Amino acid sequence: MSFSIKVNGTDRTVDADEDTPLLWVIRDDLGLTGTKFGCGVAMCGACTVHMDGQPIRACAMPISGVSGEITTIEAVEGPEAKAVQNAWVAHDVPQCGYCQSGQVMSAVALLRENPKPNDRDIDLAMNGNLCRCATYIRIRAAIHDAAKTLAEA
Amino acid sequence: MGAHDTRFSRRDALKAVGALVIGVCLPIGTSKAQAQAKGPPPVNPNAFIRIGADDSVTVIVKHIEFGQGPYTGLATLAAEELDADWAHVRAESAPANAALYSNTMLGAQLTGGSSAIANSFDQMRRAGAMARAMLVQAAAAEWKVPAGEITVAKGIIGHKASGRSSGFGKFAAAAAKLPAPKQVVLKEASAFTLIGKDRSGFRVDSADKSTGRAKFTIDMTAPNMLTVLVARSPRFGGTVKSFDAAEALKVKGVVAVKQVSSGIAVYARGMWPAIKGRKALQVVWDDSKAEMRGTDEMIATYLEQTRKPGQVHRETGDVTKALAAAGDVIEAEFVFPYLAHAPMEPLDGFMIWDGTTARARFGSQGQTLDQGAIAQVFGIPMEKVEIETLIAGGSFGRRAQATAHLAAELAEVAKAMPVGTPVKLVWTREDDIHGGYYRPLFVHRFKGAVKDGKIAAWSNTIMGQSFMIGTAFEAFAVKNGVDGIMSEGARELPYEINDFRCDMHIAKSPVPTLWWRSVGHTHTGYAVECFVDQLLVAAGQDPVAGRLAMMGKAPRAAGVLKAVAELAQWKGPQAANGRARGVAVVESFGSFVAQIAEVSMGDNGEPRVHKVWVAVDCGVAVNPDIIRAQAEGGVGFAVGHALYAEVPLVEGKPAVSNFNDYRSLRINEMPEVEVVIVPSTEAPTGIGEPGVPPLAPAVANALAALGHKRPARLPMVRA
Numbered sequence: 001m002s003f004s005i006k007v008n009g010t011d012r013t014v015d016a017d018e019d020t021p022l023l024w025v026i027r028d029d030l031g032l033t034g035t036k037f038g039c040g041v042a043m044c045g046a047c048t049v050h051m052d053g054q055p056i057r058a059c060a061m062p063i064s065g066v067s068g069e070i071t072t073i074e075a076v077e078g079p080e081a082k083a084v085q086n087a088w089v090a091h092d093v094p095q096c097g098y099c100q101s102g103q104v105m106s107a108v109a110l111l112r113e114n115p116k117p118n119d120r121d122i123d124l125a126m127n128g129n130l131c132r133c134a135t136y137i138r139i140r141a142a143i144h145d146a147a148k149t150l151a152e153a
Numbered sequence: 154m155g156a157h158d159t160r161f162s163r164r165d166a167l168k169a170v171g172a173l174v175i176g177v178c179l180p181i182g183t184s185k186a187q188a189q190a191k192g193p194p195p196v197n198p199n200a201f202i203r204i205g206a207d208d209s210v211t212v213i214v215k216h217i218e219f220g221q222g223p224y225t226g227l228a229t230l231a232a233e234e235l236d237a238d239w240a241h242v243r244a245e246s247a248p249a250n251a252a253l254y255s256n257t258m259l260g261a262q263l264t265g266g267s268s269a270i271a272n273s274f275d276q277m278r279r280a281g282a283m284a285r286a287m288l289v290q291a292a293a294a295e296w297k298v299p300a301g302e303i304t305v306a307k308g309i310i311g312h313k314a315s316g317r318s319s320g321f322g323k324f325a326a327a328a329a330k331l332p333a334p335k336q337v338v339l340k341e342a343s344a345f346t347l348i349g350k351d352r353s354g355f356r357v358d359s360a361d362k363s364t365g366r367a368k369f370t371i372d373m374t375a376p377n378m379l380t381v382l383v384a385r386s387p388r389f390g391g392t393v394k395s396f397d398a399a400e401a402l403k404v405k406g407v408v409a410v411k412q413v414s415s416g417i418a419v420y421a422r423g424m425w426p427a428i429k430g431r432k433a434l435q436v437v438w439d440d441s442k443a444e445m446r447g448t449d450e451m452i453a454t455y456l457e458q459t460r461k462p463g464q465v466h467r468e469t470g471d472v473t474k475a476l477a478a479a480g481d482v483i484e485a486e487f488v489f490p491y492l493a494h495a496p497m498e499p500l501d502g503f504m505i506w507d508g509t510t511a512r513a514r515f516g517s518q519g520q521t522l523d524q525g526a527i528a529q530v531f532g533i534p535m536e537k538v539e540i541e542t543l544i545a546g547g548s549f550g551r552r553a554q555a556t557a558h559l560a561a562e563l564a565e566v567a568k569a570m571p572v573g574t575p576v577k578l579v580w581t582r583e584d585d586i587h588g589g590y591y592r593p594l595f596v597h598r599f600k601g602a603v604k605d606g607k608i609a610a611w612s613n614t615i616m617g618q619s620f621m622i623g624t625a626f627e628a629f630a631v632k633n634g635v636d637g638i639m640s641e642g643a644r645e646l647p648y649e650i651n652d653f654r655c656d657m658h659i660a661k662s663p664v665p666t667l668w669w670r671s672v673g674h675t676h677t678g679y680a681v682e683c684f685v686d687q688l689l690v691a692a693g694q695d696p697v698a699g700r701l702a703m704m705g706k707a708p709r710a711a712g713v714l715k716a717v718a719e720l721a722q723w724k725g726p727q728a729a730n731g732r733a734r735g736v737a738v739v740e741s742f743g744s745f746v747a748q749i750a751e752v753s754m755g756d757n758g759e760p761r762v763h764k765v766w767v768a769v770d771c772g773v774a775v776n777p778d779i780i781r782a783q784a785e786g787g788v789g790f791a792v793g794h795a796l797y798a799e800v801p802l803v804e805g806k807p808a809v810s811n812f813n814d815y816r817s818l819r820i821n822e823m824p825e826v827e828v829v830i831v832p833s834t835e836a837p838t839g840i841g842e843p844g845v846p847p848l849a850p851a852v853a854n855a856l857a858a859l860g861h862k863r864p865a866r867l868p869m870v871r872a
Binding site for chain 2: 016021024027028031033034035036038040041044046085089090091092093094095097098099100101104123126130131133134137138
């Protein structure tokens, strides 16, 4: 079947079975590989992308269910994205780095919703994103840091 | 063409790797092992450093980067002696080439035993110093000034008298053509500008990994590439009896179905058709040689078997007599489950076979082993196997195996298709959790006695599988039937105990097992440090002071224990707010780590680890912030597995499949971590693994202080 979706500001048409997860459309058909596969069952968050600004797990979203504009790590932008990515580097958050696209996408969505998250807010927004290297301490510190940067801007 | 026709056969490859295994059996990374090693191999600076006309300094890193930090670490060593400007320093992976890039401690190109910094410390500094000398010589020739008057600092070559200065790029081409100096003088530690300096925001890979630009194996693509999934036996040791590919081949996008050694390979244009195609495949499995037992049955057998002494791994005094004389014998048993490594990026690999050369790109952790395995599949010499090592999404030991099974499977799926077909082999998460190569299931049984406040007798009988016996490593790894990896951390303790015995029963099973972040110490660290604590409590001793009283011959272990007690302001196990503290200290891979964990019991019946204090002595600290990051990550990795993780088998089949039931630590469960790095002038050792072992026993000892039993079976939270 043919599906038309908007990804990173561009209209794209893909030929895929209707049950094809958005993740594989993004990666295999559109060649955007920043979004990662970690579990395929929405348990790890490595595939987190935004649909109309909301974080979703692309591995559990069939292409037929996509109802809004998709943004991936390749095109996420704006003050929150910049603050988050700068803080990620300043804190040297990534170890293996594989989960970090998803972590960044979840963190950006959190800060857009809540510019001053406390630790509990961070737990709630981020606990769907696994990191097997357990970089969680730095993820938390970097989110607080990014929030501070946004407040000072 | 068979292996006998090859110029450099797998047999030779394994011969080369033999040194590795001996290295692993010996306490690698200790100053003793290093002193015994022969002099440093010759260093070719051009193999390790490339300087661009744009002043960029690219450091060629022989160790795989999967988060533990060798890109930044090895680049730091080279840049230090080169006096490079860190802002211009990059890192890239070395190609597979054992002659140039062997791990000098392991005798093959291989990352393991937390040895990347330890074995590169001299090599990369020498490479940097040589490259610096060559740049200076090239500048001296061009400027017609004496080399001795030239200075280098922060990427700038200067000559004060003539007022000349330049970046490295201008002289890079001329310098590369000069002969490498035979002798170079390395900096005194007092002159270091990078090594040992606490920097942040400096990792060479942080930016790419924060923006999705970093390329992993799973991101590989090529025109007409096929994605390959393999259906493997649901039971370990099972084989294909028959299969029917008709339904699989009807799935749109599925291109081919082929049998390979490990199962049935499904080739498709993309991951989703490959997944659907594999699901549609009909396979009948032959379980006649498969493991049919469940883990409960294995555990019961091991617990029974450990009632009898096994083969002695170390014995001093007469423990039987001492226990008989003691009166009160204190006993304990500990059960450790199979554990999957579950790196975030599942196993994968990319290959093109052109009929002459096999070109692989993947997260190869043991390049020499993988080259050998691929060469054997194709029947070609090893130099016809090119491996480009890509960064990998974690490993925790999973990406290196004695069998090189992933590389062999990759080669087989490439070989089964027409020459020139690019293939990308991917394991799903279920493949990963069901795929074996687990941390082996182990049982420890203890008997001990205390006298005058000290441990008077210690008997430890262990049972589990060996991942050396039965592999090509056996001849090197196992001496007189003793596989030392099984008892590392249990047969030599930092404590003086006169009447001591550590013995072993070796279990057999078709379930493949493997090293897993901190290897033998994953179980011995817990068993030993829980039982020490239990005995000290029985002896009426404080867990810190009681340990220290027995550590007269273990100054560095005692050093980190004192340091962590100071950091946490230890005043005994009791803490406020319904919490308690536990302590543990473990030496692994030549590094010493002590931890204090503050724990409470949650309303949901699950232990809650609030804070962990960590003291590390890993010799010279090259990059303190990476050491801190590894200590933090090691704690988190250990908390997650100690509390939640196991791969139970039911009638031989893994009963968990994915992160829904192979529970992994989440951000809300991560404790606060505070790290102190003990200053040291000892040769550097590693930190990728040593942060893991002390955590679980520290938590168990805290639970004991709260009035619970030290968990006798891990994980502590069982479904």
